[in-house]
Amino acid sequence: MGGHDRWVIHLDMDAFYASCEQLTRPTLARRPVLVGGAGPRGVVAGASYQAREHGIKSAMPMSQARRLLPPNGVILPPRFKLYELLSTQVFDLVAQYAPVLERISLDEAFAEPPSLAGASSAEVREFGTRLREHIRSEIGLVASIGAASGKQVAKVASDLAKPDGLLVVDQGTERDFLAPLPTRVLWGIGPVAEGKLRAIGVRTLGQLTALSDADAVSTLGSVVGRDLRRLATGVDDRPVSDRAELKQVSAETTFDRDLIDLPSLRREVRDLAVHAHKRLVNAGKVARTVVVKLRDTTFSTVTRSETMASPTDEFDQLASMAERLLIDPTEFGGVRLAGVAFSGLSVPHQDPLFTLSVPVAEASETSVSKEPAPVVFSGWRPGNDVVHEEHGSGWVQGAGHGRVTVRFETRSSGPGVARTFTQEDPALRRGDPSDCLS
Numbered sequence: 001m002g003g004h005d006r007w008v009i010h011l012d013m014d015a016f017y018a019s020c021e022q023l024t025r026p027t028l029a030r031r032p033v034l035v036g037g038a039g040p041r042g043v044v045a046g047a048s049y050q051a052r053e054h055g056i057k058s059a060m061p062m063s064q065a066r067r068l069l070p071p072n073g074v075i076l077p078p079r080f081k082l083y084e085l086l087s088t089q090v091f092d093l094v095a096q097y098a099p100v101l102e103r104i105s106l107d108e109a110f111a112e113p114p115s116l117a118g119a120s121s122a123e124v125r126e127f128g129t130r131l132r133e134h135i136r137s138e139i140g141l142v143a144s145i146g147a148a149s150g151k152q153v154a155k156v157a158s159d160l161a162k163p164d165g166l167l168v169v170d171q172g173t174e175r176d177f178l179a180p181l182p183t184r185v186l187w188g189i190g191p192v193a194e195g196k197l198r199a200i201g202v203r204t205l206g207q208l209t210a211l212s213d214a215d216a217v218s219t220l221g222s223v224v225g226r227d228l229r230r231l232a233t234g235v236d237d238r239p240v241s242d243r244a245e246l247k248q249v250s251a252e253t254t255f256d257r258d259l260i261d262l263p264s265l266r267r268e269v270r271d272l273a274v275h276a277h278k279r280l281v282n283a284g285k286v287a288r289t290v291v292v293k294l295r296d297t298t299f300s301t302v303t304r305s306e307t308m309a310s311p312t313d314e315f316d317q318l319a320s321m322a323e324r325l326l327i328d329p330t331e332f333g334g335v336r337l338a339g340v341a342f343s344g345l346s347v348p349h350q351d352p353l354f355t356l357s358v359p360v361a362e363a364s365e366t367s368v369s370k371e372p373a374p375v376v377f378s379g380w381r382p383g384n385d386v387v388h389e390e391h392g393s394g395w396v397q398g399a400g401h402g403r404v405t406v407r408f409e410t411r412s413s414g415p416g417v418a419r420t421f422t423q424e425d426p427a428l429r430r431g432d433p434s435d436c437l438s
Contacts, residue, residue, distance in 0.1 A: 007116040007124055007147055008240060010154035011094060011131075013087075014142040014163050016107035017046025020086050021076055023140045024436035025395055026415045027407055032073035036062050045078055049163055076383040080311075080346065082433035089139050097131055102240045105284070105347050108158075110151055112240040121170045128166040140411060149174060150236025156185050174234025179206030188228055193220055205232040248291075249283060251275035252339030258297055259335045262328045269326060272340040273319040280318075280342050286311035288344030290318055292325040295337035302327065311346055318342060379423050380404040385431030391419065393435040399423070410436045 013019065017035040022028045032051035036044045042062035051073060056065045066075065087106040095101055098111035116124055128145045135143045146157025148169040156178065161167040169177050178185075183205060184194045196219050202208050208216075209232045216225035230236075251272045259265045269292065280287055291305040304325045312318065322340050329335050380386070380399040386406050387393055394408035394416065402423050409416025421428055 005118040006112070006149050007119060008110060008112050008149065008151050008154045009098070009128065009145055009147045010110055010151065010158040011108065012144050012158045012162065013090065013107040014144055015046060015048050017078060017083055018048035018051070019141055020083050022048060024082065024411045025407070026409050026413065028074060032070055034062070034065055034069065034073065034075045035078050036075070038062060038075055038077065077381070079385070079433040082436070084346070085434055085437065086139065086141065090135060090141060090143070093135060093138055094131065100240060100242050102242060110154065110240045121168050124168050125166065128168065132166060150234070151238050151240065152187060152231045152236040153177065153234050155187065156181065159185065175209070178232060178234055179204060179209070181205050183208055186228060186231055188224065188231070196220065208232045248341050248343035248345065249276050249279035250339060250341035251279070252293065252337060254337045255335070260329050262326065265326055265329055265335055265338065266323055269322055269338055269340060270319055272338060273315070273322050276340050276342055277315050277318060280313055283345070285345040285347055286313045287318065287342035288346070289342070290321040290325065291341040291343060292322050293339035293341070294327065294335050296332045297334045297336055307344060311344065385433055385435060387429050387431040387435060389427040393431055393438070404428070410438055412438070
């Protein structure tokens with residue numbers, strides 16, 4: 001199938017986490033909203049466009065973001081369960097237009113809609129407008145869409161279309177479209193490659209395509225250099241494929257001789273955790289469950305696992321949990337095989353380059369599984385979901401001095417009323433992130 005009868009769309013939800021909060025908490029609709037861990041090591045997982053106007057970006061330390069946030073701004077703990085539910089609603093709707101979706105994360109996906117095979121640019125524009133309108137009217141969220149003859153250009157187009165836009169790159173103009181753009185807009189060109197290219201005077205994709213083969217290869221390596229040069233010309237025939245969801249990442253090894261003491265078993269398991277962790281990070285996921293597998297000299301296998309209140313990709317946390325799950329080999333005569341696996345995987349952040357540190361008190365909010373995580377209740381915190389016997393669903397706007405202020409509103413209610421109660425009011429109980437969708 002030639003490049004010129006093919007249309008790929010890249011759909012990206014605008015400021016997804018913050019938009020989910022603004023949608024389900026209508027009082028925040030036009031206010032600067034930050035989502036992320038509020039602790040000393042917290043980072044911004046999501047920022048609304050109103051917050052971005054003040055120079056706040058994703059992955060910025062929360063301490064820095066807090067200084068830039070205007071007085072009407074709000075910082076909320078992440079509600080990944082809500083983001084997963086809304087993500088599912090969005091992509092179920094998109095699937096009506098394009099049966100095969102390649103989902104990249106909670107907020108973006110590629111599609112190659114069968115109805116657009118051989119379509120004109122005008123027809124693609126009409127399709128994109130209709131799909132964006134449908135997502136807005138049905139779900140209440142904003143999607144930006146880029147469309148082109150291949151994945152790479154479609155992705156760049158949706159980035160340029162934001163916020164709240166649609167950009168269709170006409171067939172045959174891909175090379176001209178990419179030429180003036182900075183090299184880092186290409187997937188596969190990170191800060192290191194960008195620095196190497198800049199050192200030889202290459203700042204735009206046009207300059208990258210003009211490089212000789214020898215220069216591209218000596219600067220970026222043989223395989224990568226050729227691939228990136230080709231992508232920079234706008235040629236991209238990679239298929240849109242419905243990737244099977246990754247269930248777990250693991251590493252295991254059989255020892256040359258049985259391990260008979262705990263310190264050496266610990267060392268080996270930490271080593272296995274390093275390998276499993278690398279796979280976790282490469283997959284752009286976080287894990288909730290750590291599994292350790294041990295096989296003894298009689299070939300019987302023991303598996304032990306532990307699940308955390310909230311998912312993480314922090315190595316120390318995962319590795320020390322794996323070590324805690326170990327059994328002393330002296331208790332069963334030696335270990336011939338050991339394995340470490342991380343499961344309960346999810347994609348909780350928009351950027352795999354940083355770790356979201358979430359205070360433990362918010363654990364029940366960030367748990368992605370269906371059963372609520374056991375949490376020591378330490379009073380109400382801003383951002384908690386609440387249900388009141390009489391007033392229904394709402395969220396904690398402020399708490400302290402024995403009192404809690406709750407704003408009662410949901411996705412469909414419009415801005416709600418705020419009421420103040422005592423912390424111990426028996427009519428108040430913890431809500432579920434899905435309550436606000438009703």
